[in-house]
Amino acid sequence: MLTVLLGVSLTYTLAWYRAYRLTERFLQExxxxxxxxxxLEALLGYETFDERRRRYVYHGGYIQIEAIWADPVV
Structure with missing residues (x-):
């Protein structure tokens, strides 16, 4: 039982930490x-193409920050 509780606690802590780091990045952008x-880009976010990685990179906005913390899963 203790192992399950520890696993759930660790998973929740990791999810919270990842949400926090993503929020920091989106807030800076x-x-x-x-x-x-x-x-408008500050509110909604935007995408740019990264030539080095050859893919689009998303830059978050204030709405995405709110959505991260409004999600009941986190």
């Missing part, structure tokens, strides 16, 4: 967009 006068 959204704040930078807002200060640059790109208010």
């Amino acid at each position: 959204a704040t930078a967009s807002f200060r640059a006068g790109r208010h």
Whole structure:
């Protein structure tokens, strides 16, 4: 029983930590967009193409931050 409780606690802590780190990144990106006068991008987020990785990279906005913490799973 203790092993199960420890496993659940560890899983919850890891999920919370990942949500917290993602929130930090999105907040920095959204704040930078807002200060640059790109208010819609700050609110909604945006994508850019990374030539080195050859894929699109998502930059979060304030709405995504709210959605991260509103999700009942986290």
